[in-house]
Amino acid sequence: MAKPKRHPKAPAGRPLNAEGIAKAVRGALASQPVLDIHTHLYPSSFGTPVANRRVKVDPAGLMLWGIDEMLTYHYLVAELLRVVPAGQPSPAAFWKMPKEDQADLIWKTLFLDRSPVSEACRGVLTTLGRLGLKPGEKSLARYRMFFASRNPDRHLADCMKLANVETITMTNDPFDDNERSRWMSGKIRRDPRFRAVLRLDPMIVAWPAAAKRMAGWGYRVSDRPDRATIQEARRFLKDWLHMLDAVYIAASLPPAFRYPSRWDNPGAAAGELILKEAILPVCAEEHLPFAAMIGSERGVNPELKGAGDMPGRGDIRSVTNLCRTFPNNRFLVTMLSRENQHELAVAARKFPNLMIFGCWWFLNNPSLIDEITTMRVEILGTSFIPQHSDARILEQLIYKWEHSREVIGPVLAAKYQALARTGWPVTAPAIERDVEGYLRRNAAGFLAGAKG
Numbered sequence: 001m002a003k004p005k006r007h008p009k010a011p012a013g014r015p016l017n018a019e020g021i022a023k024a025v026r027g028a029l030a031s032q033p034v035l036d037i038h039t040h041l042y043p044s045s046f047g048t049p050v051a052n053r054r055v056k057v058d059p060a061g062l063m064l065w066g067i068d069e070m071l072t073y074h075y076l077v078a079e080l081l082r083v084v085p086a087g088q089p090s091p092a093a094f095w096k097m098p099k100e101d102q103a104d105l106i107w108k109t110l111f112l113d114r115s116p117v118s119e120a121c122r123g124v125l126t127t128l129g130r131l132g133l134k135p136g137e138k139s140l141a142r143y144r145m146f147f148a149s150r151n152p153d154r155h156l157a158d159c160m161k162l163a164n165v166e167t168i169t170m171t172n173d174p175f176d177d178n179e180r181s182r183w184m185s186g187k188i189r190r191d192p193r194f195r196a197v198l199r200l201d202p203m204i205v206a207w208p209a210a211a212k213r214m215a216g217w218g219y220r221v222s223d224r225p226d227r228a229t230i231q232e233a234r235r236f237l238k239d240w241l242h243m244l245d246a247v248y249i250a251a252s253l254p255p256a257f258r259y260p261s262r263w264d265n266p267g268a269a270a271g272e273l274i275l276k277e278a279i280l281p282v283c284a285e286e287h288l289p290f291a292a293m294i295g296s297e298r299g300v301n302p303e304l305k306g307a308g309d310m311p312g313r314g315d316i317r318s319v320t321n322l323c324r325t326f327p328n329n330r331f332l333v334t335m336l337s338r339e340n341q342h343e344l345a346v347a348a349r350k351f352p353n354l355m356i357f358g359c360w361w362f363l364n365n366p367s368l369i370d371e372i373t374t375m376r377v378e379i380l381g382t383s384f385i386p387q388h389s390d391a392r393i394l395e396q397l398i399y400k401w402e403h404s405r406e407v408i409g410p411v412l413a414a415k416y417q418a419l420a421r422t423g424w425p426v427t428a429p430a431i432e433r434d435v436e437g438y439l440r441r442n443a444a445g446f447l448a449g450a451k452g
């Protein structure tokens, strides 16, 4: 058989063997800075409630970091409340405890009384280790001392460096009074490493309540999205987009979200009109994607507050209906249910204006990242965004990205090794180019309007 010819367009570089491929993939993933397309992180100008010796504490500040915040992450609260002895404390009693006591209880219960094998527990330990701390302390005293001595800004830079994240995309909610008043104060110093995102769940899932609040802020909107209301909703969106300099508009939508909506539900019909007549036209006019995060059933156990949500299967037809009906819009979509992943990847093959991203929330576990990323590579090649961190606490960037790289690496290596077995010359520059796409360029390009 004739020797396979070198493809003229393949980037220069020596063809790699299987071992060389694994090494090149690991190297490329480690050295490629990340654009993190969805987080809940804030820079220090939003204030920090975390006690430290370097800056003034702002009790309602939004920049969360340090051991007490890490341990009281809602993923861990849910794990705690199912194993506390005799159901004590109850969820209500837990929420009344001071944060440090909550963290002590979580450390004792989830890390010392049993092995911390869950993904969220392991994440804390990976993070401590990377910060130079010994993970197995019996009390939190040493960790607290370490964080109290940190300057939040220095610490932010260090965490981003350890995680190799260059750009953090925030989640900015004008319906949150605390956040809203900070933006309105005009005192926010913009940090070039952070991009803003206008997050608008209530406008789609609870229009009458959203309208009431917007009316209180001087927008002439009513319960029923008539023509005047739509105009005012657009004005609201533009005011906020411009104030934030936002890179996309986002909403988290329940599994029951449908487009077109089921008109038997007047609330859903109003939300649909707002989406169709205000949000999507403004996105198109401003050349911004709309991010639909579909499948979160809120408050399944309301006692758990932010830890009480769960996934539910969403409707892929609604995604394809949106992509087809609004060809001038770009859609960033992630779905929370494992069962939706295959059809979502196939849908992305049909619509260049659909970019799928991340293994969201309950999918951000090694076994599922492995399965989902493998499937996406097989269906979409290089044209998707494999992961986002969803970090709420600064240091989580470290473990969320380290753990994801640990899984994505072998997935990609196996795919390149299979490619090499066909005779295709797999080179280090080609791997680096593709990894740059996965971790940065696909997101940056889609935000900027280019196809992934």
Ligand code: RAT
Pocket: 040, 171, 252, 293, 296, 361, 390, 392
């Ligand atoms: O992953 C999470 O922390 C969730 O609580 C949610 O924030 C979810 O990612 C969302 O953005 O709604």
Ligand code: ZN
Pocket: 038, 039, 040, 171, 390
């Ligand atoms: Zn999130």
